[in-house]
Amino acid sequence: MRIPEETVDRIRQAADIVEVVGDFVSLKKRGSNYIACCPFHNEKTPSFNVNPTRQIYKCFGCGKAGDSVRFVMDVENIGYGEALRFLAKKYNIEIQEQEATPEEQIRQNERESLFIILNFAKTFYQETLTRTEEGQSIGLSYFRERGFTNPTIEAFDLGYSVDQWSALLDEAQRKGYNTALLEKAGLVLAKEGGKVYDRFRGRVIFPIHNVAGRVIAFGARILKTDKSQPKYINSPETEVYHKSQVLYGIYQAKQTIRQEDVCYLTEGYTDVLSLYQAGIKNVVASSGTSLTIEQIRLISRFTQNVTILYDGDAAGIKAALRGLDMVLEEGLNVSVANFPDGDDPDSYVRKVGAEAFRDHLRRNTLDFITFKTDTLLRDAGDNPFKRAEVIAEVVGSIVRIPDPIKRQVFFRTTSQQLQVDEQTLISEGNRLIRKQQEQKARDYERQKTTPARGLVPDSPAPAGGDPSLDDINALLNGLEIDAPPYDIPAPVTPKTPTTTKGTRSPLSYQEEECIRLLINYGARELEPGISLCHYMLSELGDIQFQYAPYDLMLTLFREAFQRGDILTSGHFLSQPDTLLQHEAITLTTPRYELSDGWLKHEIIVPREEEVAILADSAYGNILRIKKLLAEQQMVRLKQLISQTANPAESDQYMLEYMHFKRVDMEIAKLLGTVISG
Template sequence: MRIPEETVERIRQSADILEVINDFVSLKKRGSNYIACCPFHNEKTPSFNVNPVRQIYKCFGCGKAGDAVKFVMDIENIGYGEALRYLAKKYGIEIEEQEQTPEELLRQNERESLLIVLNFAKTFFQEALLKSDEGRSIGLTYFRERGFTNPTLEAFELGYSFDQWDALMNEGVRRGYNRDLLEKAGLILSKEGGKVFDRFRGRVMFPIHNVSGRVIAFGARILKTDKNQPKYLNSPETTVYHKSQVLYGIYQAKQTIRQEDVCYLTEGYTDVISLHQAGIKNVVASSGTSLTTEQIRLIARFTSNVTILYDGDAAGIKAALRGLDMVLEEGLNLRLLLLPDGEDPDSYVHKVGADAFKQYIKTNSQDFIDFKAGQWLSEAGDDPHKRAEGISDVCASITRITDHLKRQTLSQRVAQVFHVSEQSVISEINRLLRKRQAQTQKEYDRQHDRASRQDTPQQEPSVDELNALFAESGIEGIQPTVPKQPLAPGNRTSTARTPLSYQEEECIRLLMNYGARELEPGITLCQYVLSELHDIEFQTPPFDLILTLFREAYHRGDILTAGDFLTQQASDDSIVQNQAINLTTPRYEISEGWIKHEIYVPSEEEISILADSAYKNILRIKKMLAERRMNTLQQQLRDSKNKSPEEADQLLSEFMHFKRIDIEISKLLGTVISG
């Protein structure tokens, strides 16, 4: 189905980019804009910029840019139409869709189709739980025994799968979903011989949501005793579900995580649900999988503080220690809490209640040094070798932290806990860093030697590859310079740029940002620039296209603004929209401290500065075009053996004409005059 244009425009007008992006990452105000660490690539220093006035975002690290619709497309990896539907649902806009042509249906994204069929399955399981006799007597009874209320069932969209071979499959086919799509979504299985049946049968269902609240997979718990069936069964990995990148409960928890500025991390579905129901809503689970770097980075979008809540038994301690170093390596502040032996978050919150549970967290959570040291000291007793091993183990965790100031502070803490000198702790940390650096260098050399023995020529390692190698040694990686903005849309790289292309880019930037400004009464910057460039065509395709649009609009009596380009539809990865974002998003702002102390910084918005910038930009464009023409004429003069004297004289005369232009412009610019 196709969305009518008037509805598309209404969605775009309603969507506030700050609200949309805040659903996925925590933004902090800086000047007139907002910043965050980019959700599209791993970084520890914010380079993701959101402009609420122009309703655009731009990452100066990876180059991602766009409006609210494009952001949803990028973050959810969905198509244009599905992003519009997401925003329409968020802002309560009803969509009366139009029939699509067969060609449009063929272009529909498979990812979108999977999300649609997974939503159907979620609704099917919900209705089975609440409206069928089997669901109420088995599934609902189980949830009631766990103490889950109706609002909780609704918040997590819990359900039940019939104890039948093909109940879901038959209903899906009846609704028009083909078996191939149901199988790709992980909802049905096919065996040799052609037998097809539901994956989840006779189980209570825990839908797994992504950050935006879309169902992307299911966890399922069997209720009857069957040694041939696993207790828990999860969806397989699909186009929309990668378990290492997902945290159970993140959709329900994200707002509270942001408000409380801390995330509680548990292991299981019921841990999350029980704590949420008790009022502790900033809690997520790794869903029974080992904690991954991607999951930690997902938490980091909303807070830099993590408290791990694990069972107090040996397995819980092991799980907590396993995830500790990864959390530190990603730059988050970490605390750990072990519950009383035999308890998990689900059982303990039911036993003591929400208030007592919160107080237990406050009283008993430890930073990672106290946690690790406590484990080692209880095991070591008076054994000096064990104590030394413990110190080395804690120091190894500290080396995962890239912040040098934090390392120094934590070194002091280790010395206090183990009753040793601070210098000995620092020496051990440095020893471990050198050791890891040597191991990393050895691994790099080994890989380089292997590559050099191959017949095919090898490329030098990229900055990202070197950083990946050195991350293991605790060394801050090479910091790449900000990439030059590509001339093509998105993040595709372009060919090497000419000096002229940068001047053309500057001209378009001035037009987009200040085209309607009057340089003197009755003369706008747009009028001045277009009159000076009336017989000039730009050499760089995107900028030539935009210049043509300015000319066409001016002939109609209009002056285009940045907004005219920013509202270009994102469905075709618009070159124009991407260039508009690149050219209207400043990377730096004047420090508030400078403003506070009344330190004056000239602004290009001042008429005298703006007029001078436009004037010099036009001179540089004309100078570079003259130089380009002179180079061409010089080449033709070198090849003039086969030309008549008259033709050679004509070439020389034209060369001298452009040489005079070059010299005159050099004088006006105050640059060295060519010899």
């Protein structure tokens, strides 16, 4: 099905970039923009910028950029149509889709089909819980025994699967759902003989949601005593569900995590449900799996503070210690709250109530380093060898903290706790850090000396895209440089190179600067009747840029100017062409903003948009482009001279070379740069 263009426009206008991005990461206001740690790559210092005025985002770390639709596509890994439907649902915009062509139906995204079929299963299990006799007498009865109320059941979409082989399968087939997709979604299993049956039977159902609130998998608990079956079973890994990247309850908890600036991390589904119902809504669970780096980074989108809530027995304490060094490495502030023996967060909050539970957290929450030190010291007792091992292990955790100030604080407090000289701990920490650095250096050297299979060494980017000699002469007319009194044939124009981030030529940076000036200030008048766009296009003449996106943008500026129009940033930011939109965002998003402190102290800072500065920038940019073009011609002519055996041709090439050498020298004087020999 196709979404009408007018509906697309309504969705784009309704979608506020701050609201959309804020559903996935915790934004902080800085000046007129917002910043956050990027959700697309691992970073500890925020480089992700959201501009509410232009309704765009840009990460200066990984380069990701776009508008609200592109953000949803990137963060959810979905297609354009699915992103529009996601935003339409968020902003309550009804979509009356047009009939798709057969080709469009064939191309329908399988990933979206999985979401649809998982949502069907969620609804089926919900209705089974509340509308069938078995669901009410067994499933709903179990939830009531655990104390869960209707609002909690509804908030987490809890359900029940009847104890039958194919209840879900039969209903899905009756509604026309594809059996193969049911299997891909992990809802049914197929035996070798061709028999297909439901994966979840006779169990209460815990739907697992992603950050956006879409159901991606299920957990299921058996209620009858049957030692031949596991107590819990979960959906298998699918295209939309990767258990190492998911936290149970993150969708329901994210807003409260952001507001209270702390995330409580538990082990199981019922821990989350009981705490949520008690009003402690900033809680998630790792669902019985070992904590992963992806889960840690998911939490870090919303807060830097994590408190681990685990069982009070010895196994629970050991579980609290496992994997938490990874959390420290990610720069998060980790604390641990323990409970009396025999209690877990679920049982304890039901036993004492919400207020007493919160009071327990306030009195019994320790930072991870202190908690780990206490725990290991109790196990070590008075044995000096074991105490030495404790010191080594605790120091090993401290050095994983990336912030040197925090490390120093922990060295001081831990030295008092261990009754060991602080400098001894610091020396041991420094030794471990040096050891880690040396290992990294060895790994790096090993990677450098090991050739990658199937790859060849990088070769220099081709010079390509040279303008004709007539173009160069036309460029230089305004510089009062005499052209030689002879006709020089125009050089053959090689194929325009594909410039990549790692192989950019110096000229591509000047092309970028030219487009940046045009896109930000093209309509600004440098003098009455002469806009910056008019000046720069006149000076550039017929030059073609070598980096394809910049050349296309320059062409669009030329075509618009011929029509009497000057393009603005808005034209490119709304481009359907993703590459042009990305380039425009990069060129219109400044990485830094001028602090209000400068104005407060009456320090006048020249701004680029001032006419005099803008004119100088445009003039310098045009000169640098011309100089680099002349240098390219000189390189080309040197090659021709070295390759020819014909004296007449060699003399001709030398004359051309001397001409461009003069051009290069004259421009260097105008720029005030050092002239190379």
